[in-house]
Amino acid sequence: MNISFNKYYFSIPATLMLLVASGCSDNDSKPVGNLKDKTYTASTGLELYYNGVEMPGKSFSFYQEGNNATLKGFSEFDLSQLSALGLSGELPCPGVIPGSPETVWNVSLTEKNGYLTFSGKDNNGICNYEYTGEINADRLKIYINDAVLNNQTLSGKIWIPAPIDKDADGIITSTPFYIDWEIDPIPEIDVDLSSLLESLTTLPFIPVYNNTAYMSLSQALDQIVKTVAFRADGNILFTYISTTGGAARIAQTQPNGLQYSIPEQGVIKLYVNPLSLFGFILENASGSTPPEDVDLTGTGLYPSGNNSSNEGSSLSSLISSPTAQAMVKSVLSEILPQLATGIPLRYIQNGDELDIYIDTQASLGIIRTLIDSFLQNDEAVKSILSQLEKNPEIAPLLSDLPKFQNMIEQVLLNTSTLRIGFAFKAQ
Numbered sequence: 001m002n003i004s005f006n007k008y009y010f011s012i013p014a015t016l017m018l019l020v021a022s023g024c025s026d027n028d029s030k031p032v033g034n035l036k037d038k039t040y041t042a043s044t045g046l047e048l049y050y051n052g053v054e055m056p057g058k059s060f061s062f063y064q065e066g067n068n069a070t071l072k073g074f075s076e077f078d079l080s081q082l083s084a085l086g087l088s089g090e091l092p093c094p095g096v097i098p099g100s101p102e103t104v105w106n107v108s109l110t111e112k113n114g115y116l117t118f119s120g121k122d123n124n125g126i127c128n129y130e131y132t133g134e135i136n137a138d139r140l141k142i143y144i145n146d147a148v149l150n151n152q153t154l155s156g157k158i159w160i161p162a163p164i165d166k167d168a169d170g171i172i173t174s175t176p177f178y179i180d181w182e183i184d185p186i187p188e189i190d191v192d193l194s195s196l197l198e199s200l201t202t203l204p205f206i207p208v209y210n211n212t213a214y215m216s217l218s219q220a221l222d223q224i225v226k227t228v229a230f231r232a233d234g235n236i237l238f239t240y241i242s243t244t245g246g247a248a249r250i251a252q253t254q255p256n257g258l259q260y261s262i263p264e265q266g267v268i269k270l271y272v273n274p275l276s277l278f279g280f281i282l283e284n285a286s287g288s289t290p291p292e293d294v295d296l297t298g299t300g301l302y303p304s305g306n307n308s309s310n311e312g313s314s315l316s317s318l319i320s321s322p323t324a325q326a327m328v329k330s331v332l333s334e335i336l337p338q339l340a341t342g343i344p345l346r347y348i349q350n351g352d353e354l355d356i357y358i359d360t361q362a363s364l365g366i367i368r369t370l371i372d373s374f375l376q377n378d379e380a381v382k383s384i385l386s387q388l389e390k391n392p393e394i395a396p397l398l399s400d401l402p403k404f405q406n407m408i409e410q411v412l413l414n415t416s417t418l419r420i421g422f423a424f425k426a427q
Contacts, residue, residue, distance in 0.1 A: 057275035092340035094271035098234035099126030151262040154230040162423035269342030357421025
């Protein structure tokens with residue numbers, strides 16, 4: 001009897017173990033649920049986080065084949081949202097990972113709590129990162145973590161715009177703008193073009209305080225932007241003076257709106273999220289309008305009327321200025337086609353000094369576009385000319401405007417170097 005009892009005692013657990021093992025084996029080989037192909041956006045269930053912060057304006061397409069799937073991350077912007085610019089169509093924009101307009105993951109799926117889950121690691125040659133996600137028919141959640149650039153040359157320091165300085169003779173020695181303009185000799189033209197362009201950035205033509213005072217581009221930049229940080233994860237963060245919601249205060253831009261990479265020494269690729277950029281501009285141009293009440297789609301980039309605008313705000317005044325709007329439109333026409341692959345810039349870092357600029361070919365394109373736009377904007381032309389007439393070096397040239405325009409075209413044709421950008425110093 002004792003032997004028979006012991007036999008049953010050992011045989012029961014063995015049977016249970018076989019059943020459990022059989023059940024585990026079935027689960028391992030059981031196909032996960034099938035989902036229809038779908039492209040997820042913020043309005044159709046996408047929740048995307050990059051290093052713990054939500055990333056707006058992106059899309060992910062999902063294609064399943066059994067226990068495997070392909071996810072493609074990308075970004076497009078509806079240009080019709082910029083109502084004042086008269087644009088339309090879908091604009092390809094920066095992708096999810098700095099350096100990649102499109103991110104493709106081939107993943108294995110596991111079923112858990114009503115979701116299909118996936119995870120992995122990747123490096124696009126620019127950025128190293130990990131990702132996890134879960135998906136069902138209605139929602140796709142993706143978490144990109146531990147993202148870090150392979151090249152972190154510019155990270156680790158806080159930068160401030162270079163100050164506006166003049167020597168004892170009143171000659172400009174420093175501005176927040178980096179300008180280097182060289183031309184091949186033209187016998188009938190003898191003008192220091194770099195100093196000419198620098199003087200343009202210090203001319204007070206931006207109206208503020210209900211048109212009772214004026215400030216220059218250099219003053220506006222100096223008053224608005226306080227610090228710039230290039231983070232190791234590819235985000236660029238600014239602190240700036242904001243009057244949104246009332247009194248002036250120091251504010252900081254949100255991550256994942258402006259990013260960068262350094263594909264090689266001396267070269268920067270800038271990735272601009274249009275939804276973040278234009279939302280930021282509209283929010284600040286709206287003065288005291290709370291961020292949650294700003295409607296980019298309904299209002300457009302340049303809201304009409306100024307009932308809620310803060311007339312004393314430097315940023316609001318800069319954005320609402322017709323001259324600044326002409327400049328914005330001109331620059332956008334040059335850079336919009338480059339958004340997806342990154343706006344190419346160059347930089348020179350010398351100790352605690354940093355110059356970031358557009359190279360000659362791109363600068364010439366922007367200058368030509370700016371000139372054309374100014375000539376079509378009577379108010380902008382009058383504003384600029386009224387200030388240029390105060391410059392003793394330029395005033396004599398303005399007596400014959402067509403001749404002056406022809407001179408500028410000759411100068412551009414003979415330009416060997418034209419670098420336009422921003423000058424920073426380490427804080």
